[in-house]
Amino acid sequence: MRQLEGKVAFVTGAASGIGAASAAALAREGAAVVVSDVDGVRAEALVETLTGSGSRAMALTQDVTDEAGWPEAVRAVERRFGRLDVMIANAGVAVKGLVTEMSLKAWRQQTAINLDGVFLSAKYAIPAMKRSGGGSIIVMSSVAGLRGSSGFSGYCASKGGARLFAKALALECAGLGDNIRVNSIHPGVIDTPLWDTIPLGKDGLGRRHIDAARMGHNDAPMGRAGTADEVASCVVFLASDSSSYMTGAEVVLDGGITAGAMPRRKI
Ligand SMILES: NC(=O)c1ccc[n+]([C@@H]2O[C@H](COP(=O)([O-])OP(=O)(O)OC[C@H]3O[C@@H](n4cnc5c(N)ncnc54)[C@H](O)[C@@H]3O)[C@@H](O)[C@H]2O)c1
Known part of the structure; x- marks a missing residue:
């Protein structure tokens, strides 16, 4: 018996990186998967791959910051799969820039996706x-x-903000007795397309490439970047009943980065 047989999982930012690996891992464990992304073309492509290997999946072209689109997105999932059990609030961007050079527009765009998007994902998933x-x-x-x-x-x-939102919401859900658990995942350096073109906050238009493999080698005590599949394994665990007594918890996957001082590495 697969771990997520009969469950329906909604993944935001699912067309790339950690979201795509999570969607695939959830599907392998038997979940029907909603592949939601602002990039609808790549979301459709992933759904074709998943359905081609026998999984149930649907694509949604969705900007997580657009509140007006959320009710219909959740209704479409319930129409198609009849229920919703898991929400992975994954869509995110990383904007680089000194505080003195960061435009308020770039600050707000990032916060809208990384924090407002998480709030909206939870707000509209919970009733379902x-x-x-x-x-x-x-x-x-x-x-x-x-x-x-x-x-x-x-x-x-x-x-x-997303970390403490998760904890506060975990308490709220536990207090209401809704049988809804809320946990956060804290990856370190994971080698995904996120690092290929990091937006620069000055005008929101400049881009910089950061070599994630090299950064992982230099910064992580384990001497390497993590993979999206390694994060996806953790997603499957938190989505499944194996984590049934976990709520308000934070799971760190960082090759030791936050464990303490980094040992000097011989290259
Ligand atoms: N890669 C890392 O090292 C790392 C480390 C820690 C946390 N994270 C977090 O993991 C999550 C996934 O990152 P990733 O590395 O897979 O990045 P990624 O760039 O590969 O994927 C992010 C996806 O989010 C989508 N997206 C962006 N804005 C969106 C919006 N407004 N609405 C819907 N979708 C949107 C993109 O189209 C893309 O498909 C992010 O929240 C990121 O902050 C990543």
Whole structure:
């Protein structure tokens, strides 16, 4: 018996990186998967791959910051699959820039996706989860939600906000007895397309490539970047009944980055 047989999982930002790996892993464990992304073409392409290997999946072209689109998105899922059990609030961007150079527009755009998007994902998933008898909400935060990162103040603020949002919501859901669990995941450096073109906050238009493999090698005590599949394994665990007594928890996957001082590495 697969771990998520009979469950329906909604993944935002699912066309790339951690979201795509999570959608695939959830599908492998038997869940019907909603592949939601602002990039509808790539979402459709992933759904074709998933359905081609026998999974149930549907694509949604969705900007997580657009509140008006959320009620219909959830209705479409219930029409298609009859229920909603899991929400992975994963869509996110990382904007780089000194505070003195960051435009308010770039700050707000990042916060809208990384924090407002998480709020809206939960707000519209919860009523559907109640109709299904409970559920699991997984908030994709970051190690940048646990400690500061120079040049990424806006990212840290949004990810730290998402972390405490998850804890407050976990208490709210537990208090209401809705059988809905809420946990956050805190990846370190994961080698995904996120790093290929990091937006620069000055005007929101400039882009910079950051070599994630090299950064993982230099920064992580384990000496390498993580993979999207390694994060996806954790997503499956938190989505499944194996984590049935976990709520308000934060799971860190960072190759040791936040464990303490980094040993000097011989290259
Ligand atoms: N890659 C890392 O090192 C790392 C580390 C810690 C946390 N994270 C977090 O993991 C999550 C996924 O990151 P990733 O590395 O897979 O990045 P990615 O760039 O590969 O994927 C992000 C996806 O989100 C989508 N997206 C962006 N804005 C959106 C919007 N407004 N509405 C809907 N979808 C939108 C993009 O189209 C893309 O498909 C993010 O929240 C990120 O902050 C990543």
